[in-house]
Amino acid sequence: MKYKMRVLFLTVLDIALINISLLMAYLLRFDGSFANITPNFSMEIPELILIATAIKVVSFYFFKLYSSLWKYAGIYELSNVVLAALASNTFMLGYVFLTRTPVPRSIFIITFFIDCFVVGGIRFGYRIFRRMVRGDILLIKSTRKIMLIGAGDAGASLINEYRLHPELKCTPVVLIDDSVGKQGKKLNGVPVAGTRNDIVRIAGEKEIDEIVIAIPSAPAKTINELFTICSNTKCKVKILPSLSQLIDETISVQKIRDVNIEDLLGRDPVKLDNNEIGGFISDRVVLVTGGGGSIGSELCRQIAGFSPKQLIILDNYENNAYDVQNELLTNFPDLKLVTVIANIREKARLENIFRNHRPQIVFHAAAHKHVPLMEANPTEAIKNNIFGTLNVAECADKFGAKRFVMISTDKAVNPTNIMGATKRVAEMIIQAFSKQSKTEFVAVRFGNVLGSNGSVIPLFKRQIEQGGPVTVTDPEIIRYFMTIPEAVQLVLQAGAMAEGGEIFVLDMGEPVKIYDLARNLIKLSGFEPDEDIKIEFTGLRPGEKLFEELLLAEEGIQATKNDKIFVAQPLHTDLAILRREIECLKDIIINNAEEAREYMKVIVPNYTTSGSSAGNK
Structure with a gap:
């Protein structure tokens, strides 16, 4: 009416x-x-x-x-x-x-x-x-003063959006843009008052309350540089997501969010050959071991999008597997999904699973990965990462899987801890099987992934929530990082390109100082490092390096058609000799864990527990 x-x-x-x-x-x-x-x-x-x-x-x-x-x-x-x-x-x-x-x-x-x-x-x-x-024009009401970084289409849209939503009580008062031609101009009535070099000064002069980085097309490096500058102000810093995250590419104030660590450490979007991946996965039975874990669950999500004939989640931990199962059934109602609770150490159980489901593609992500825990429990690392991998590889070979893709780690290169050493043996198993099996065995090696279970970022966040201190082992320690989705995308691409025997090495980008990572996380949480939240140095833990390597010296490297994926030169591994060494290891760990650790140096000659490795220098 x-x-x-x-x-x-x-x-x-x-x-x-x-x-x-x-x-x-x-x-x-x-x-x-x-x-x-x-x-x-x-x-x-x-x-x-x-x-x-x-x-x-x-x-x-x-x-x-x-x-x-x-x-x-x-x-x-x-x-x-x-x-x-x-x-x-x-x-x-x-x-x-x-x-x-x-x-x-x-x-x-x-x-x-x-x-x-x-x-x-x-x-x-x-x-x-x-x-x-x-009161929106006369500013009768009290409003928050907004600085927008980026005098482009996104900035113009946000100015209009703020004006359409007076209930937000936010007023854009100034724009920042590095373009010289835009200086002194106005965009929808808001002046462009300077470049990134003027952010701190203008924020103080204008009494800015909040800064919004409104450049969806900007690479992560630019976002990182801008955030570093903005963190020198007292303003809250927010961001408009990248174009890849703006699914419908529409700009609105509702899409503005807090800056997160992925924005600062993320890289340019990965270029994938979806047709190649689709041809690799579509209409095939795919098994993911460790399917409830950080990498495994993301593998399941992305594999489901390529219409497999059947997806099998295998995990030893029922809660994680249950959560992933429910998520996939909700998001992919037509997916034929099987969830199996099993331990990769139990050969007979694995054989029964392979016999019943006949997986054509196996992604092996099940592993013990926490360096300090495995240093304290070396036999568990050996049982899971070596004996378990051997069991899965033997089943894939015996029951005729087409391709086997194992998730490896940069810690397998010149290992200084038992976890890295066991993952190097797992790589050797894969390369040895590739010499004599019809199954194409490959491994994909990469560094740390952001936000994975037990990684440094969730630990730092918990410490910040508790008021600190944030603990960093060494002020000079550095690590490579990529997001979980990016890592899995590249794993799928590498798996699609595989011919057998390769160890694919992912481009991890620029290394990140863990100390800088801790400071940024504290700032993102609204605190000032060393004032509100202290950072304490605890010293390197047993088996920990200052930096990780992605290649053995003798491996060399070859480029592939994807600029984010490289291939390490295969090293010859005799399966019969390796089996004998693993059998000896089985006998040793029954009686003496430390002797087993020492025997690992026989299997992996470049494994050292001393501080003399290159990574510790």
Whole structure:
């Protein structure tokens, strides 16, 4: 009812404005006096008013002048007013021409401009009046002052969005852009006042409350640099997600969020050959061991999107497997999914699973991975990462899997801890099997992934929540990082490219100082490092390096068609000899864990427990 009354009111108002517009056009045409209008012209005015009223009201309806929300009027609504005025006056001109009605042709040109002014003016005047009453223009209300970084399309959209949502009580007051040509200009009424070098100064001068980085197309390196500058202010820093995260590519204030560590450590989007991956996975039975873990669960998510014939989640921990199962069934209702609770150490159980389901592709992500825990429990690392991997590899070979892809780690290179050493043996198993099996065995080696279970970032977040201190082992320790989705995308691409025997090495980008990572996380949490939250150095833990390596010296490296994936030169490993060494290891760990650790140096000659490794220098 309220809507109908508004439409009726606008229609009546427009009828009055149409008549006024036509009369004003005659006055302007005849020097401001009706007395100057000749009788042959004046006699037609009443009929012309009736025709103009009918034609223009119909045009206004056609161009949706009665269905727009004028309190949010913008460029779209203005263009509709102009188009409606142009179309209706063109019709009037055509009518006069066809009926030979004596009317000066210039009347309709004048009327067009008056129509735009009075019809549009009333509507936009309502919006301005409404904002003035609400205090949005006069700043009667207390608002937060916003600095936008990026005077492009995203910045322009956000300015409009803030104005459309006065309930947010946020006012864009200044723009920052590195483009010299934009300096001193205004974007939607907001001045571009400087470049990134001026952020700290302007934030202080303008008393800025919040800074929004509004450059969705910017690479992670630029975002990191901008955040570093902004962190020197007292402002809250937020970000508009990247174009890859803006699924529908629409800009809105609802999509502005806090900066997270992935924004600072992320890299350029991965270029994938989805057709190649699809051909590798589609309509095949795929098994993921450790399918409930950080990497395994993401593998399951992405594999499900490529329409496998069947996806088998294998995990020893039922809660994780259950959660992933429910998520996949919700997001992929047509997916044929099997969830198996099993331990890869139990050969008979694995054989039964392979016999029943006949997986064609195996992603082996099950492993013990926590360096300090495995240093304290070396036999468990050996049982899971070596004996378990051997069991899965033997089953894949025995039951004719087409391809076997193992998830490895940079800690397998020149290992200084038992976890890395066991993963190196797992790589050796894969390369040895590839020499004699019809199954294509490959491994994919990469560094740390952001946010994985037990990684440094969740630990730092918990320490910050508890008020600190944040513990860093050494001020110079560095690590490579990539996001879990990126790592898994590259694993799938490498798996699709595999021919057998390769160890694929992922480009991990630039190394990150863990100390800098800790400081950034503290700042992202709204605290000041060493003031609100202390950072303490605890010393390197047993088996820990200052930096990790991705290649053995003798491996070398080859490029692939994907610039993020490389292939290490295969090293010869004799399966028969390796089996004998593993059997000896089985006998040793029964009686003496430390002796087993020492025997690992026989299998992996470059494994050292001393501080003499290159990574510790």
